[in-house]
Amino acid sequence: MAPDAPVDVFVHARALFDGFSRREGDGLLVRDGRVVDVGTRGNLAAAGATVVDFGDAVIVPGFVDAHTHVTIRPGEGDQHGQIVKPAVWQTIRGVENLRRMLASGVTTAKIMTEEHDIDFEFRDAIARGETAGPRLRVAGPGLSPPGGHGSAAGGVAGVGPLREAVRARAERGADHIKIFTTGGVSSVNSSLAESNYSGEEIAAIVRSAAEYGLKVSSHAHGGPGVDLAVANGIHSIEHGALLDEGNIAAMATAGTWLTFTQTILFHPSGIEQGDAQVPAIMAKVREARAYVEGNVGRVRASGIPMALGTDSMHGLFGYELQWLVEHGWSPLEALVAGTRHGGELIGDPDIGVLRPGAHADFVVLRRDPFADITAVFDVEAVYRAGRRAVSGDGAVSAVAAAGR
Known part of the structure; x- marks a missing residue:
């Protein structure tokens, strides 16, 4: 694979909130800083995709x-x-x-x-x-x-x-x-x-x-x-x-x-x-x-x-x-x-949602915010433009993104 070729990443957890509703068992297929699709691992984690599994966590839009x-x-x-x-x-x-x-x-x-x-x-x-x-x-x-x-x-x-x-x-x-x-x-x-x-x-x-x-x-x-x-x-x-x-x-x-x-x-x-x-x-x-x-x-x-x-x-x-x-x-x-x-x-329909074409900006929460809203303080990871910008220990990294 050429160094600049698109790399697919499938990010998965117990549940996902896409900005509209809660989706059990779904994850995100991400490429070039955008969401390609939302669905199950079996449907979206195509051959060659890197799989990141957050187990019992819940994914929400940034x-x-x-x-x-x-x-x-x-x-x-x-x-x-x-x-x-x-x-x-x-x-x-x-x-x-x-x-x-x-x-x-x-x-x-x-x-x-x-x-x-x-x-x-x-x-x-x-x-x-x-x-x-x-x-x-x-x-x-x-x-x-x-x-x-x-x-x-x-x-x-x-x-x-x-x-x-x-x-x-x-x-x-x-x-x-x-x-x-x-x-x-x-x-x-x-x-x-x-x-x-x-x-x-x-x-x-x-x-x-x-x-x-x-x-x-x-x-x-x-x-x-x-x-x-x-x-x-x-x-x-x-x-x-x-x-x-x-x-x-x-x-x-x-x-x-x-x-x-x-x-x-x-x-x-x-x-x-x-x-x-x-x-x-x-x-x-x-x-x-x-x-x-x-x-x-x-x-x-x-x-x-x-x-x-x-x-x-x-x-x-x-x-x-x-x-x-x-x-x-x-x-x-x-x-x-x-x-x-x-x-x-x-005025940006690609922000605050997780659907095809949206910015791959999302937060992985260790607990379920639908059961207890204070789970929003319990951050495992933050992704911006499809790249991990915050890790579980709180370390923060700069992320370049084409455009704004």
């Missing part, structure tokens, strides 16, 4: 962290201060953060704000196999008005400047555009409901992004900040901690996505740890937690399409899945949200 950052660590506090630190400081941290993400089973991540072109550079370095991490979909700096949540490195307001800002990000190679239409939990002087931008400004951002084939995601928690975003064509609402009945109805009618980010809010190593000494922030944490806990049934019943993000809680994607199950979702629904829905949100 997790899609649909809202995170490369450089921020919420548990260290002052997230706005972190994002304006020197590029070298941020880059060093980014290497470890991305390693943690991949080790936890995240094979694709949607990056929602970075400075210094760090997300662009990491995206391309990962694709070349120069450093380890998930596939990245990047936006560059988020758009927020001067003084608004997310504007630590400088704000942008007004139709003309906003259109120019979108153009600059698109020409740099952004995969999507991120804006802030409300304040945030982790900032002191910002509202979680009032809109940072007018409807005219949001519409200009959405139209400008569409000219480059890009969709727009909006950091928004509730109130007019959500309603104006939805009314003017935003693709997804990020966080949504204070969604009221009107917000939810508007999103359901428009088909607007919701990206839940509960780890940063509820996990003790999130905002609670990093900003414990800031009374104004902790008051927002308590407010948001109480509202989410009381409102989660309404969100679930609405049928709004939903994906999941850790918002920089690197290595804790499993907590997002666990939180959903503890709040009424079935393990199947949680796994769909963390895999296939993430791919649908970012």
Whole structure:
């Protein structure tokens, strides 16, 4: 066989979740970083194929962290201060953060704000196999008005400047555009409901992004900040901690996505740890937690399409899945949200699923997540682009992949 000839690998375990349903005894035939087919060993492990048998494990698609950052660590506090630190400081941290993400089973991540072109550079370095991490979909700096949540490195307001800002990000190679239409939990002087931008400004951002084939995601928690975003064509609402009945109805009618980010809010190593000494922030944490806990049934019943993000809680994607199950979702629904829905949100049907033609990105779990969702923390292996990137002892390797 020539050195560059395709090599077939059949990966098998007790069960497989393909992004749609559980399949007993099926495995994956992989070639050149893609899934060739899904089926039994007898049907697919053709002569010459290398067989990798994980015994009683369960295979699931690689997790899609649909809202995170490369450089921020919420548990260290002052997230706005972190994002304006020197590029070298941020880059060093980014290497470890991305390693943690991949080790936890995240094979694709949607990056929602970075400075210094760090997300662009990491995206391309990962694709070349120069450093380890998930596939990245990047936006560059988020758009927020001067003084608004997310504007630590400088704000942008007004139709003309906003259109120019979108153009600059698109020409740099952004995969999507991120804006802030409300304040945030982790900032002191910002509202979680009032809109940072007018409807005219949001519409200009959405139209400008569409000219480059890009969709727009909006950091928004509730109130007019959500309603104006939805009314003017935003693709997804990020966080949504204070969604009221009107917000939810508007999103359901428009088909607007919701990206839940509960780890940063509820996990003790999130905002609670990093900003414990800031009374104004902790008051927002308590407010948001109480509202989410009381409102989660309404969100679930609405049928709004939903994906999941850790918002920089690197290595804790499993907590997002666990939180959903503890709040009424079935393990199947949680796994769909963390895999296939993430791919649908970012507009790539070959991500978050295991079917012919899809990226061979998958996680091997030692236990069955359908029986106990905490099995998502028990990772035996992670494959990205058909190659093993994480082994059972947690060792992480860089994987080159053609394209993104």
